[in-house]
Amino acid sequence: MITLNDYLYSGDTVLKILLHYSSDLKEDAIKTHNQIDLAHSNFLIQIIELLEHADFLTSQSNRIKEFYMYMTEKYPFLAFTFKGRIKSLIRAEEKFNGYILEYIHDYYMENQRYPSEAEIKNNLSFFRDLIAYRIVISLPQCHVSEEENRESEEIKYLYEIANVIPGFLEERGFTAELSGLSGRSVSESLSDNIRSYYRDYVETPRSSGYQSLHITFYDNFARCYTEVQLRTKDMDDLAEIGSANHFGYEKQQEENRSKRDMIPEGECKCFDEAYERLIKLQQLDLSTIDVNMFKAFNNQLINDGCGLFRGRQILPFEHLSRFQNDM
Template sequence: MITLNDYLYSGDTIFKVLQNYITDLREDARKTKNEIDLIHCNFLIQIRELLEHNEFLTTQSQQVREFYKYMTKEYPYLAFTVKGRIKSLIRAEEKFNGYIVKYISDYYEEYGKYPTTAELKRSLSCFRDLIAYRIVISMPKCHYENEEERQIAELECLYEIANVLPGFLEERGFTAEPANGVMESHSPLMDDNVRPYYRDYISDSQPDEYQSLHITFYDNCSRSYIEVQIRTKQMDDIAEIGPANHLGYEKKQEKERARRNAIPRGECIYFDEAYERGMKLLGLDLAKLDVNMFAAMNNSLINDGCGLFRGRLILPYEHLSRFQNDLID
């Protein structure tokens, strides 16, 4: 079985790593008539094309930048950042194999049998976040003497921004995708006309304390999907350096091992291969990787400049609150 790990220690650039992995995986898939690995190859080709910064990203980012400019006018007292990133190769590979493991194990648990290849192929059409933008807001404490009032005002701003975003981007060539009831918002602050499009991880508490609003758009110009996440600075800290980061990683390992125990070895090759690829990625020693523009002291201290592990930044904009010394009446 061919895995991404086999190519990460070669000293090649990320593009060479991808090309070699795709070529060998496709050749092996054709020999073994593995239809899922052929889909896997097409998925990897999307990653390669995105990392090459095709021209459409400039146009797309410009449209998102227009919303940033709108926010600077409407919320001069608010501090916020708007960032865009292409999902990293390692994270994308983890997610692709993780979807296979989860779908097969859930299917097996419910029906006592394995999904057909056609059913599994359909389940793998769910990738919508290879390109993602994140809006992080913060209401500076200097604007409110009372902390509870500050947090209420910050949350109100968050949902105000969420209510405006779909219409704003639809006027610029994007189409909001229905969330199909997944994490439907129960917040009275969200307008009913946009509620069906958001996955609201704020109105319902999560075990790992993760909070954020997620919405997916289809970019009609580039014919690609993007995900937009909207959260406060405190929510972003929890997701990036708090419980939702570290505990999530540990829980994922435990959950993946539990899924392995539930599926008999050798009965479903798609599960076996996806599980093994995923576990190999979890066991990577990042400090030993030799990929262009990537360096790591260990699995925590990482400098990723090529979209290998943490993704590639494509849109960094930051707006600092004005009137830092004025309280809002």
């Protein structure tokens, strides 16, 4: 079985690794009639396209920046950051295989049988956050009266901003996509006409405690999908350096092993292959790999100049709260 790990020791660039990996995966998928690996190869081509033809990001970022300018005028008292990124190769590979595990596990638990390759392949078409923009807001304590609760006020502003984003961006060439999560609870703070677009992890946090508002757009100019995430600073801290951090490998491995326990090896080939690829990545010692523009002393001390492990940043804007001395 072909895995990403096989290509991380040659000193190649991330782009060359992607080209070799996707090509070999496609060739093997055609030989073995493996629809999932073929979909996997096509998924990698999306990342290749982002790296080879990134000119559209300038236009996209400029249109996103217009919302940043709107917020500086509308909310001068808030501190906030706008950050954009292209998902890192390792994180994208983890997430792709993680989707397969989760879908097969949940399908089996509900139906007591395994999904077909066509059903798995269809589920993978919903991977639409290779490009993501994150808005993180914070209300300085000096702007909070004695009668107010800072956390509640921040969440109030978060939903207020969320209500504006869809219409604002649609006027600039983006089309909001339905979330597809009709059964999930969504806050009444979201306007009725936009609730169906949001994945509201503030109202209904994930099991890890992760909280955020997510909405996906199709950029009609760039012809690609992009995700916008909205968080308070406390939510962002939990996601980045707290218990909900993506890189909590021990927790991820424990969750994956629990799925493995429910689906014995040999019963579902698609699950077996995705599980092996995912575990290999999670057990990867980053200090041993040889990738151009990447260096790690361990899995925490990392200098990533190529987007292998950490996403490529494309839109860093910061706004510090004004008038802090006026209160």
